[in-house]
Amino acid sequence: MQPRERELLRRLLRGIPVDSRPFAEVARELGMDEAEVAATIRRWLEEGLLTRFGPMFDIERLGGAVTLCAMAVPQARFEEVAAMVNAHPEVAHNYEREHRFNMWFVIAAESRAEIDRVIAEIERETRLQVVDLPKEREYFLEFIPEVG
Amino acid sequence: MELSPRDLELLALLEDGLPLVPRPYAALGGRCGMDEAEVIARLRRLLEAGVIRRFGLILRHRRLGYRANAMVVWDVPDVRVREAARILCALPFVTLCYRRRRHPAWPYNLYCMIHGRERSPVLEQVDEATRAAGLEGLPRQVLFSRRCFKQTGARYFSTIRNSLREAADAAPGA
Numbered sequence: 603m604q605p606r607e608r609e610l611l612r613r614l615l616r617g618i619p620v621d622s623r624p625f626a627e628v629a630r631e632l633g634m635d636e637a638e639v640a641a642t643i644r645r646w647l648e649e650g651l652l653t654r655f656g657p658m659f660d661i662e663r664l665g666g667a668v669t670l671c672a673m674a675v676p677q678a679r680f681e682e683v684a685a686m687v688n689a690h691p692e693v694a695h696n697y698e699r700e701h702r703f704n705m706w707f708v709i710a711a712e713s714r715a716e717i718d719r720v721i722a723e724i725e726r727e728t729r730l731q732v733v734d735l736p737k738e739r740e741y742f743l744e745f746i747p748e749v750g
Numbered sequence: 751m752e753l754s755p756r757d758l759e760l761l762a763l764l765e766d767g768l769p770l771v772p773r774p775y776a777a778l779g780g781r782c783g784m785d786e787a788e789v790i791a792r793l794r795r796l797l798e799a800g801v802i803r804r805f806g807l808i809l810r811h812r813r814l815g816y817r818a819n820a821m822v823v824w825d826v827p828d829v830r831v832r833e834a835a836r837i838l839c840a841l842p843f844v845t846l847c848y849r850r851r852r853h854p855a856w857p858y859n860l861y862c863m864i865h866g867r868e869r870s871p872v873l874e875q876v877d878e879a880t881r882a883a884g885l886e887g888l889p890r891q892v893l894f895s896r897r898c899f900k901q902t903g904a905r906y907f908s909t910i911r912n913s914l915r916e917a918a919d920a921a922p923g924a
Contacts, residue, residue, distance in 0.1 A: 617804030620793045622773055622786060624805075640770045646807075647767075656767035657793075658803040659907075664753065672856060684899055691908075699821065699893040703856065706821070706893070733853050741835040741847040 610634070610642055667714045671721065672703040672733040679728075680704070686727045692720050703733070751799040756784070757792055761801075761907035768805065816865040818872045818894060822879070823858035825889040831860055834883040838862050841882060843875045858891065869894065 603611070609632055618624040626636040646652045661668055675683045680698070687693055687707060696707035711717045721732045753761070759782045769777040775793070776786035784792075796802045826834050831849055838844050838860075846863040862879065866872040876892055879885075 611807070614807045617806040618768075620775070620790055620797060620805065622775065622790070624774065625770075625772060636772060640772070644770050652807050654767045655770065655807060656764050657761075657805050659761070660800055660803050663751065663800045670850065688899055696899040697819075697895045698897040698899070699895050701891065701893045703893075731855070733855050735850045735853055735856060737848050737850050738859075739835075739849040741839050741849070 606632075606634070607642060610639065611646075614643070661710045666710060666712055667717050667736075668708060668710045669717055669734055669736045671707055671709060671724075672735065673705040673728070673730055674703050675705050675728075675730060677704075683728050683730065687724055690720055690724065692716070751796075751801055753801075756782075757796065758907055760784070760789065760792055761796070765908055816867060818866045818869045820864045820866075820872050820876060821893045821895070822862050822864060822876050823856075823891050823893075824860045824880075824885050825852070825858045826860045826885060828859070830884075834860060834885060837883040838879055841875075841879055844879060858889065860885075 610628075613628055613632060619627050621627060623636070625639040628634075629636045629639045632639075643652070643655050647655060673683070673687075684696065684698075684705065687705065688696055690709075692709050692711045694708045694710055696705065698704055699706050709717050709720050711720060717734075721734055725732050760778065763778055763781055768774045771777050773786065775789040778784075779786050779789040793802065793805075797804070824834075835847050835849065838847050843864050843866070844862050845865050846861075848861045849859055850861055852859050864872050864875050864879070866875065872894075873892070880890065
């Protein structure tokens with residue numbers, strides 16, 4: 603990554619302004635032009651460096667509920683189970699990890715009751731246990747990588 | 751904070767991301783019948799209320815070269831969790847730290863994430879974190895990620911919006 607792009611990435615990690623011309627503002631701060639900022643973000647999305655460009659939500663502030671789930675999936679069934687789990691729109695970032703508990707995903711839903719419903723559905727569909735590990739406290743919020 | 755149906759409409763559209771055009775908030779408004787000023791006012795209010803943490807990038811760490819991503823868990827006596835978490839958070843390589851409820855099948859209550867480029871330095875950092883927080887000798891597991899299948903974020907607002915629409919359709923005239 604070019605130094606100029608790194609600088610843009612760092613700046614964007616802090617969030618863009620909610621103003622009429624946010625890309626123009628960021629561009630002005632960095633001495634770039636507006637079109638270049640938007641084009642670079644578009645390219646990062648295409649390259650898969652970014653999964654999304656937009657807001658980060660705090661679901662719990664809205665009375666919603668979030669939990670982390672773990673499953674021990676037999677290796678032979680891994681892809682099939684992953685497809686079943688990922689088909690639920692409430693499931694976010696699902697990771698395969700190296701452990702007997704090899705599937706780890708987050709469920710975010712409107713309420714704790716909805717989470718229970720999703721977990722019950724996944725257990726029924728996969729015939730595997732879902733270990734529900736709700737958060738009791740978050741100590742540290744965000745990952746700002748040391749870019750470069 | 752109570753969301754109005756118009757807020758919900760806006761948030762559901764934002765789950766696809768912000769349009770990459772010179773006036774993204776105007777473009778967003780065009781898709782849900784609001785003008786730019788209304789979109790900006792609503793989003794600022796949602797930011798102030800903390801419903802939106804910030805507008806920006808959702809990074810895929812692996813693509814930045816952070817391929818060694820470890821979730822580290824310990825089973826820490828409840829009275830010591832807070833102090834241990836405080837120490838972990840102060841370490842520059844710890845990126846997230848949570849306390850979670852123990853489960854009979856997974857009796858760990860303190861979680862942290864360490865992202866790195868290579869495994870061996872990450873494992874050294876796990877040991878360093880364990881020592882720094884005084885967690886030696888306690889049950890611990892280190893789980894490296896192998897793959898990430900889905901990092902899109904849950905479709906939270908569009909799910910609520912759609913269920914409201916269905917409810918409205920099911921009760922015509924109500």
